[in-house]
Amino acid sequence: MMGGPSSISREIETGLGPSGILIRGTVDFAMGEGPLLADGTNAASVVLLGNAGGSIWPAFSRWKAGYDGPDPLDTWSKEIIHPLAERLGGTAYFPSDPPWQPFQQWAMRAERLKPSPLGILIHPDYGLWHGYRGAIGFVQRLDDASASSITGRRHACDHCPAKPCLSTCPVSAIRPDPQNFAVSACRSHLLTLSGQGACMVSGCLARNACPVGEQYRYLSAQLEFHMHALR
Structure with missing residues (x-):
């Protein structure tokens, strides 16, 4: 089924409503630039789907209670997004699946x-408390203006003089340049008694220290879930 841009957005919002997955913006591509659709042509637009704060946690945690397989969050996301993409005549993409898309x-x-x-x-509103669960590509250009409300707003880190994320990490894994994040130091710390008693229970200390979007901070159960997935 295909409709106009507003019709597609309404269908997506209606289909995803009970899950807490939200439309997180749309990317429109020049001819031949977009990812491949199921029919081998290039997508003209991709709608990004994800969470803001704990929006997905109630629905996902209920589903997870009856699931005993691997990669629960990826599996749940696919169970919701795949059928919706097919119904709308689009192609679903996921961060966990090849060919890897530049989410x-x-x-x-x-x-x-x-x-x-x-x-x-x-994010200027959600801070570090958001994520992307998938995307749907379409053959038609949607010309979405969903980013207009935050376009031009200053990068949150640029007007954060204290930068507590840089000083809170107990192993100094966080650096001003995100490309220098010390992944091995972080993972090693999570295996220690100190890491098990702090970050693994309450979430990354540096992430928790960020003052942006505090009201969207994940609940403790959601923090612990993501930390165990990272380990």
Whole structure:
């Protein structure tokens, strides 16, 4: 089924409503630039889908209670997004599946976001408490203006003089340049008694220290879930 841009957006919002997955912006591509659709042609537009704060946690945690397989969050996301994409005549893409799609680049184009020192894209409202669960590509250009409300707003890190994320990490894994994030130091710390008693239970200390979007901070159960997935 295909309709106009507003019709497609309404269908997506209606289909995803119970899950808490949200439309996180749209990327429109020049001819031949977009990812391949199922029919081998290039997408003209991609709609990014994800969470803001704990929007997905109630629905996902209920589903997870009856699931005993691998990669629960990826599996749940696919169970919701795949059928919707098929119904709309689009193609679904996921961060966990090859061919790897440039989700971070899409997000920077769709919502004008930039990386934080942790490497996570920081949103002016949600801070570090958001994510991308998938995307749907369409043959038609949607010309979406969803990023207009945050376009031109200053990068949150640029007007954060204290930068507590840089000083809170107990192993100094966080650096001003996100490309220098010390992944091995972070992972090694998570295996220690100190890491098990702090970050693994309450979430990354540096991430928690960020003052942007505090009201969207994940609940403790959601923090612990993501930390165990990172380990």
